[in-house]
């Protein structure tokens with residue numbers, strides 16, 4: 001790929017990120033009855049990491065959208081390892097339709113659900129994807145809020161970027177290590193316990209993982225089908 005093509009892609013992903021940021025502000029944060037408390041900053045990061053963080057001193061919610069995450073989701077059929085894909089399929093969001101637009105709309109909603117979770121005092125260290133979080137996320141989908149985000153991202157009036165593709169695709173959920181990289185933060189269940197760790201090596205059929213947090217000091221070789229990525233939804 002030529003240098004020009006790469007920079008065009010980056011510009012495109014940046015415009016998509018700006019549109020997602022606008023959707024978070026306009027559709028989620030400014031929605032009547034929204035859980036607004038403090039200020040909201042939405043930022044584009046250069047890497048893959050996508051997260052919500054709250055600074056209680058400045059009373060500031062930060063949502064960071066990773067440009068590499070946006071780039072990866074342009075190939076929705078290859079996004080089986082992303083949590084957003086699994087949530088759409090396993091929890092029946094968007095009638096289980098996966099496309100560029102559905103994945104990115106759900107990403108906005110997922111991060112905003114962390115904001116609501118924080119405001120409600122339900123964020124727990126080491127267990128952010130807890131039942132309280134999924135109650136909030138389920139409601140944002142059931143109340144039509146997620147559909148409004150999808151509509152915003154697929155609307156043609158926006159000048160920022162052409163409407164995102166909402167054509168559903170079939171996701172390859174094969175047990176492949178494709179998509180995982182050394183250094184990725186992951187979680188997985190083993191013997192009815194949830195472990196967290198960092199990938200130290202991507203093998204052909206498994207990932208080598210060094211435990212972190214409560215699992216520090218433990219080493220695992222894990223099938224990719226069991227791994228949940230922690231650096232982004």
Ligand SMILES: [Zn+2]
Nearest residue numbers: 110114129233
């Ligand atoms: Zn999350």
